[in-house]
Amino acid sequence: MSTSKKIGFAITGLLMLAGLVAWGIQVKEGLVLTNMRNSYTWGLYVAGLAFFVGNAAGGLVLSSMIYLFGVTSLKPFAKIGALCAFANVTAAMLAILPDIGQPIRLYNLVLHPQWRSPLVWDIIVLNLYAALSLLYLYLLMLPDFQGPLKKIALKVDHPKEFSEKWAKRLAPYSLAAAVGIHVITAWIFATQGARDWWNSAVLAPDFVAAALASGTAIVLLVCLLTYGLKDEYTQAYRTMAIFIAVALFTHIFFMYNDFFIHYWYGATEALDVLSITFKKYALAHAFEVVAPLAGVILLLSSNVRKSAGAMMTSCFLIIAGIFVHRFLLMPGAFDRVPLTIAPLGMQNTEFSVPIASGQYEPLMNTFVTEWHYFPSGIEIAIFLGVLAYVGFLIILAIDRLPIVKIEKAQT
Amino acid sequence: MRRGMVIDLEKCIGCRSCVVACKQHNAQPAGNWWNRVVTPGSERHLTPPEKGKEYFLPIHCQHCNNAPCEKVCPVNATYTEEDGTVLVDFERCIGCRYCMAACPYGVRQFNWEDPKKATARYGYQDGYTYGHPQEFRLKGRLVYMPSRFKGVVEKCNFCVHYADKGLDPACVRGCPGNARHVGDLDDPDSRVSKMIRDKNGFTLLPEKGTKPNVYYLPPKRKEV
Incomplete structure (x- = not known):
């Protein structure tokens, strides 16, 4: 195992442990340890749900581009896409878990589901997507299982053809499930007439657009970390960069389209809500727009794409901007x-x-x-723990599973 | 039968007796108040926002016919009884607080910590406690308990534990101005239906489409 992997395991492992301890303390003492209160009922945990759900979009982008739209240059990265999707969609469920006041009663979701609740639909579709991305990853790895991993390989005559055939067959379903997780997560918010900030028909399409940007940026980041820059991948990286840019421009268009309509009509309630984002959270809003825009403009330049470090920085700017965008779901609704x-x-x-x-x-x-909300130490520790879980799982999978093509096999 | 309430703002003197009666009868832990009375337009209660302009507005669960809190609850812990009363089953609630995000009236409250611990912060003499002492189940569902679980949501239950004994809610019985009235909104000849008809009864946030079962009668003159 390389030193960088060891450091990665150590950091993510410690952060996960700290998050788990923080959650344990919170379960014992109650959600009083968070900075949420009756007037501000959702905070970082729910924003985390929206953030990780969005990040899980990467798997869909890769698999549908390859198997539905024939962009074969991306094929070496299909497994990384499926892995990022699985890691992030499970992280979304982990992020929301500490928000539950009575976690031991979660069995009530199975015993007494209330079918009108968007939360119930979301739990179903998130689990479905997690299962689907895991299945996808397994199928794509099937021809490459070696050594002790052979035991878990499905016995088929031509694993390569089998894998290809089923990856193609599953692609439309994974596309539907992937769009489903963003739309239904958005509906949790958009259906709420009580909160003018969320109650908009554009929220679901905007969730899809933002997710395609941050989800693909995460896949690109992991690809750069594992494969680095090579001539054979230039075309694939360019394709991803253009895709991220289009998705991000669409997201910014959707967002400002909504703001503009409310601002023009000028109803007091709508102006009050807008002023929270534009005045009270002016800096955060500037960051959520400027950082990812700068990120995609950099990525679109072929000169920037000659440096792995510059590309990774751009991906980071995009992901961080979308994170702030998800966090800003809350002040507009609860301030x-x-x-x-x-x-x-x-x-x-x-x-x-x-x-x-x-x-x-x-x-x-x-x-x-x-109510002025900023997450408490416990909330931040738990959120970082979930973030670390994503990193830990990705490093672990890349280390143990045939996800990254080995150089020797190539020659 | 649709159980509704009419609050006559003409008769409300802003004394907050209903707030106190509600808090005490329903054993609300420190920090939580199912019922509140405000002076609209003013930062301070009982302070006229403008000379000669002062009235009081009591607000608690509106027991909506189209209750968003009920529709969002993933486990049906918040549900509507046959008479239109919106209740919370304390044994079922998982504490996701989706209902609190969904309620436009801000009447839902959460047990952020063990309520016994919360109330101990009051530092009452000799461990004084308050509240109706027995838990109450309606068709098996735990809709009132003197000490709630940590991590569950609570709100006005229309004093369902008293209704069972044929009694009006604590806020109605405790109102010195007799501003509150309970009755059947489905019956056009009931006293509450007549009051709404004769005195221009209105509901809060009608534009949200929640169709509350709590009506208000506008004040004719301002009490100064």
């Missing part, structure tokens, strides 16, 4: 109390009706109209 009324008989007055905070502190207000 402002949704129950605002125009007091009877008073002109031009809008009144936010306070909410009980949920925590008694002698010096704190009992009822609040605003």
Whole structure:
């Protein structure tokens, strides 16, 4: 095992352990250890769900481009795509787990599912996608199983043809499941009439667009880390870069299209919500737009694509920008109390009706109209633990499974 | 039978007795208040936002007919009884707080920590406790308990444990202004239906399409 892998295992392993300990403490003490309260009920954990679900899109992009649209230059990376998809979709489920106040009661989801709830649909489609991406990875690895791994290989006469045939057959289903995870995750938010920030028909298409950008950027990042820059991959990297750019431009168009319509009409509620993102979170919003835009503009330059480091930095900018975008799902929805009324008989007055905070502190207000949320140490530790899990799983799989083509086999 | 409530803002004096009665009867842990009364337009309760303009607005669960909280609950822990009352089954709730994100009225509360621990923060003398002492099950479902589990959501249950005994909710019985009334909204001849009809009853956030079973009667003059 190389030193860089050892360091990778050590860092991700420690972060995972720290996250697990933090979750243990939170289970014992309750969600009071987070900075969420009654008026701000969702935070980093739910933003993490949206973030990792989006990152899981990479597998779909690769498999459908190769097997549905015939972009064969990407073939060496198909396995990395499926692996990133599996790692991220399972991370999405892990990210949401600590948000549950009574985790031991999760069996109620099986015993008493409520079919109108988008959360139930999401859990089903996320599990389906996880199973599908694992199956995909297995199929793609089938011809390359050697040594002790032979035991888990399906006994077929022509593994190479078998793998190719089934990868092709599964591609449309994986495309449907992959679009499904983004649309349904977006519907968790978009269906909520109580939150003007989410209640938009453009949210689901925007989730798909943002996911295609960050999901492909993650695959590209892992490809660069494992294969590096080689002449034979130039075309494949260029294809991915263009795909990421188109997806990101679409995402920014969808987002500003929505803002523009609300801003033009100028309803007080809509302007209030917009001002949270544009004033209170101005820096974060600037970052979510500028960082990924800079990332894709760099990636589109053939000069930048001559340096692995510059490409990786660009991918990182895109992923970080999308992360901030996912985090900004929350302030617009929760900073402002949704129950605002125009007091009877008073002109031009809008009144936010306070909410009980949920925590008694002698010096704190009992009822609040605003809640300033920034994740607590426990929340950040748990989130980093989930992020580390993605890295750990990817390094482990690349180390143990025939995912990366070995140089010797080539010659 | 659709159980509804009418709150006459003309009669409400802003004393918050209903808030206190609700808190005490339903054993709400420190920090949680199922019921609240505000002075619309003013930062401070009981302070006129403008001279001569002052009224009070009590707000709790609106027991909506099209309740978003019920539709989002992944495990059917929040459900609607036959009479339209929206209830939370404390044994079923997994604590995902989706219902709290879905409610436009901000009436849902969470047990962020063990409620016993939360209430101990009050530092009451000799471990004083409050609340209806017995748990109550409606058709087997745990809809009232004096000490909630950590990590579950709670909200106004329309005093379902008292309704079972033929009693009105604690806030209705505890209102010194007799501003609150409970009755059958399906019956056009019921007292509450007549009050809504005769006195221009309205609901909160009608544009959200939640169709509440709690109606308000506008105040004719402002109490100063």
